[in-house]
Amino acid sequence: MDKNVLNGLFRPKSIAVIGASTQPGKIGYTVVENLIKSKYEGKIYPINPTASEILGLKVYPTISDVPDSVEAAVVTVPAKFVAQVAEESGKKGVKGFIVITSGFSESGRRDMEDEIVQIGKRYGMRILGPNIVGTLSNADKMNASFAPFLPLPGKASLVSQSGALLIAMDASTYTRRVGFDKLVSIGNMSDVNFADAIEWLNEDPSTSCISLYIEGFKDGRQFIEVSRKATKPIIALKSGVSAHGAAAAASHTGSLAGAAKVYGAAFQQAGVVQASDLDNLFDRTLALSLQPPMTGENILIITNGGGVGVLATDAAERYNIPLKFAPAEVQEELKKHMPEFGSAKNPVDITGMAGTEWYHDTIKYAFAHPWVDALVVLYCETAMTDPSEIARGIKSAVDESGVKDKPVSVSFVGGDKSDKAMKWLVENGIPAYGAPDVAVNVMAALRDYARMRAEAAEPIEPCASENRQLALDIINRARTDGRDALTEVEAKEVFAAYGLPVTKTHLAKTEAEAIQLANQVGYPVVMKIVSPDILHKSDAGGVKVNIKDDKAAGEAFSTIMENARKYKADANIHGIAIQEMAPWGTEVILGSVNDPTFGPTMMFGLGGIFVEVLKDVTFRVAPVTSTQAAQMLSEIRGAPIIAGVRGEAPRDRKELANTICRYSNMILDLSDEISESDANPVLVYEEGKGVKVVDARIILKKK
Numbered sequence: 133m134d135k136n137v138l139n140g141l142f143r144p145k146s147i148a149v150i151g152a153s154t155q156p157g158k159i160g161y162t163v164v165e166n167l168i169k170s171k172y173e174g175k176i177y178p179i180n181p182t183a184s185e186i187l188g189l190k191v192y193p194t195i196s197d198v199p200d201s202v203e204a205a206v207v208t209v210p211a212k213f214v215a216q217v218a219e220e221s222g223k224k225g226v227k228g229f230i231v232i233t234s235g236f237s238e239s240g241r242r243d244m245e246d247e248i249v250q251i252g253k254r255y256g257m258r259i260l261g262p263n264i265v266g267t268l269s270n271a272d273k274m275n276a277s278f279a280p281f282l283p284l285p286g287k288a289s290l291v292s293q294s295g296a297l298l299i300a301m302d303a304s305t306y307t308r309r310v311g312f313d314k315l316v317s318i319g320n321m322s323d324v325n326f327a328d329a330i331e332w333l334n335e336d337p338s339t340s341c342i343s344l345y346i347e348g349f350k351d352g353r354q355f356i357e358v359s360r361k362a363t364k365p366i367i368a369l370k371s372g373v374s375a376h377g378a379a380a381a382a383s384h385t386g387s388l389a390g391a392a393k394v395y396g397a398a399f400q401q402a403g404v405v406q407a408s409d410l411d412n413l414f415d416r417t418l419a420l421s422l423q424p425p426m427t428g429e430n431i432l433i434i435t436n437g438g439g440v441g442v443l444a445t446d447a448a449e450r451y452n453i454p455l456k457f458a459p460a461e462v463q464e465e466l467k468k469h470m471p472e473f474g475s476a477k478n479p480v481d482i483t484g485m486a487g488t489e490w491y492h493d494t495i496k497y498a499f500a501h502p503w504v505d506a507l508v509v510l511y512c513e514t515a516m517t518d519p520s521e522i523a524r525g526i527k528s529a530v531d532e533s534g535v536k537d538k539p540v541s542v543s544f545v546g547g548d549k550s551d552k553a554m555k556w557l558v559e560n561g562i563p564a565y566g567a568p569d570v571a572v573n574v575m576a577a578l579r580d581y582a583r584m585r586a587e588a589a590e591p592i593e594p595c596a597s598e599n600r601q602l603a604l605d606i607i608n609r610a611r612t613d614g615r616d617a618l619t620e621v622e623a624k625e626v627f628a629a630y631g632l633p634v635t636k637t638h639l640a641k642t643e644a645e646a647i648q649l650a651n652q653v654g655y656p657v658v659m660k661i662v663s664p665d666i667l668h669k670s671d672a673g674g675v676k677v678n679i680k681d682d683k684a685a686g687e688a689f690s691t692i693m694e695n696a697r698k699y700k701a702d703a704n705i706h707g708i709a710i711q712e713m714a715p716w717g718t719e720v721i722l723g724s725v726n727d728p729t730f731g732p733t734m735m736f737g738l739g740g741i742f743v744e745v746l747k748d749v750t751f752r753v754a755p756v757t758s759t760q761a762a763q764m765l766s767e768i769r770g771a772p773i774i775a776g777v778r779g780e781a782p783r784d785r786k787e788l789a790n791t792i793c794r795y796s797n798m799i800l801d802l803s804d805e806i807s808e809s810d811a812n813p814v815l816v817y818e819e820g821k822g823v824k825v826v827d828a829r830i831i832l833k834k835k
């Protein structure tokens with residue numbers, strides 16, 4: 133995309149307001165008024181067929197009547213007229229078409245939306261909305277919206293899918309003291325979507341951090357791709373965390389994949405920091421817009437109170453950056469700047485006696501020390517100290533330390549004076565919060581950001597697909613049969629085509645054949661029912677393990693057949709699978725879904741029969757790199773089980789990670805075919821001994 137193409141939406145030199153009104157209170161009036169109030173320096177052209185003047189501006193009957201060129205049009209006319217004004221605007225050479233009007237896809241009229249998009253395409257005119265508030269920019273002194281005023285100026289820019297929330301957040305930038313440069317209402321995203329906005333804001337000189345309020349979108353892969361390339365921090369609040377479409381899932385994975393989990397995984401891969409709620413979005417945005425990322429592990433906390441120090445310590449643990457003590461030489465130096473009864477451990481407690489000087493001296497020294505990767509400064513208001521003086525001391529110490537590549541955050545606990553001091557700190561580039569927990573939470577965001585950035589720079593391995601045709605043949609055969617579920621035998625053949633280590637499996641139609649194949653495989657063997665109508669084989673009494681001889685094999689054949697008939701009288705039975713009996717190993721599950729937003733997505737978790745109960749699973753959008761696969765192994769709750777607990781040897785994590793990568797390549801390569809799949813269980817052996825897929829399931833996309 134030519135990045136400048138969106139200038140017409142976000143930084144236009146002239147704006148027509150189509151549907152401008154003479155009546156105060158109408159949106160068409162408010163937009164004109166807001167443009168004037170915000171001191172917009174470009175040309176404003178109100179368009180209205182009957183009026184002659186609005187707020188002192190000359191009105192034109194149609195956009196075609198405007199004597200000069202027009203870069204953007206803000207549209208407030210009723211939905212049924214929007215296509216017509218789009219056509220006129222396109223002809224006029226408008227570059228950005230900002231549709232405030234609602235009554236489109238959000239109320240069942242996608243057709244009307246599509247029509248506008250088609251017109252836009254024809255004229256090379258980009259469309260924002262419809263169903264939006266508009267767009268606001270402090271740098272351009274432009275309030276092209278019906279939100280009453282520009283936000284508190286700052287370095288972050290916000291893109292919001294909800295218009296109402298954007299207006300509310302606009303107002304709260306003042307009370308929360310989190311500044312924004314641009315607010316972009318993105319609405320139905322008929323044309324310009326999150327990825328487009330991110331790409332543009334990443335180049336915008338007045339934006340240093342991109343905040344997103346997301347309800348849901350379609351172009352997940354484009355979002356990941358663009359976000360990975362962005363050089364500015366992106367933070368997202370995703371609402372709607374309840375599971376979607378997971379209810380009637382045919383595989384384990386399907387029932388475990390909720391929207392929230394998949395979005396969360398995608399954000400990780402995209403290098404997007406997440407916010408847990410609205411407060412958190414503001415808090416983290418402030419830090420990300422003012423401070424550099426945190427590279428490294430060591431946070432040093434400096435405090436004048438034990439209580440807030442402990443709260444911050446707890447928070448550090450909670451947000452996965454547990455505190456460590458600084459090296460002895462650092463502690464010794466710190467000791468020089470505090471009374472005898474202070475503590476130079478971590479938190480560094482310079483005591484309630486601490487005045488500006490002690491704060492200043494400890495901060496100046498500690499911040500510059502190479503051991504310290506980030507500094508959190510806490511202050512409890514006391515009767516003897518003046519919060520604003522402490523604030524100035526903190527700021528000058530930070531400046532004098534000369535450090536520019538490490539973050540600092542502050543928390544003052546107290547009353548009005550502390551509040552004022554924090555306001556001053558924020559205005560001077562240091563994020564400050566009323567609670568110690570938050571000062572630590574934002575550090576976690578800065579650290580996540582640094583870690584994810586490093587990962588996003590890693591190349592994505594190419595997709596291996598040597599045996600694609602083999603897999604397609606198996607799939608097509610099942611389709612010819614009128615099936616959309618592969619049997620275990622078929623699914624394993626597809627898996628094997630992509631290099632996944634499956635148990636050797638043969639199909640027996642008769643008892644005699646079963647015995648012969650069991651001998652060929654070698655005892656002990658496992659025997660299982662093979663029927664497209666029986667997906668959960670154990671439930672049907674369709675699995676017998678540890679079969680040791682011909683007699684047992686013969687008996688198992690008839691028992692399994694009988695059980696299957698009892699379970700489902702008219703089941704189409706292909707036969708019985710004879711397979712090698714894999715030795716015991718740790719049971720894990722690998723699986724995939726085709727997520728409506730992100731497409732083929734991998735799942736990994738602890739397997740076995742409790743997987744749906746424990747829900748100890750994690751997701752990544754395919755393809756999964758080896759670093760990401762390794763992360764998946766370490767981020768489930770049961771990670772220690774795979775790492776080896778209580779004297780048990782560690783499991784073969786390397787081979788398990790490789791298997792995840794290969795599996796993810798398979799679902800990506802066959803994304804037109806596979807809807808859901810799982811391998812449950814996959815047995816994982818000791819380090820160096822690999823893994824074995826003992827059960828496989830593939831559900832095909834309906835065609």
Ligand code: ADP
Nearest residue numbers: 635658668669670675712713714812813826827
């Ligand atoms: P389903 O999940 O359809 O009930 P599985 O093929 O997963 O059937 O078999 C049930 C259980 O039997 C597995 O969870 C595993 O513990 C064991 N099992 C199945 N196949 C093998 C095999 N080839 N080697 C060892 N154990 C097996």
Ligand code: MG
Nearest residue numbers: 812813827828
């Ligand atoms: Mg199974």
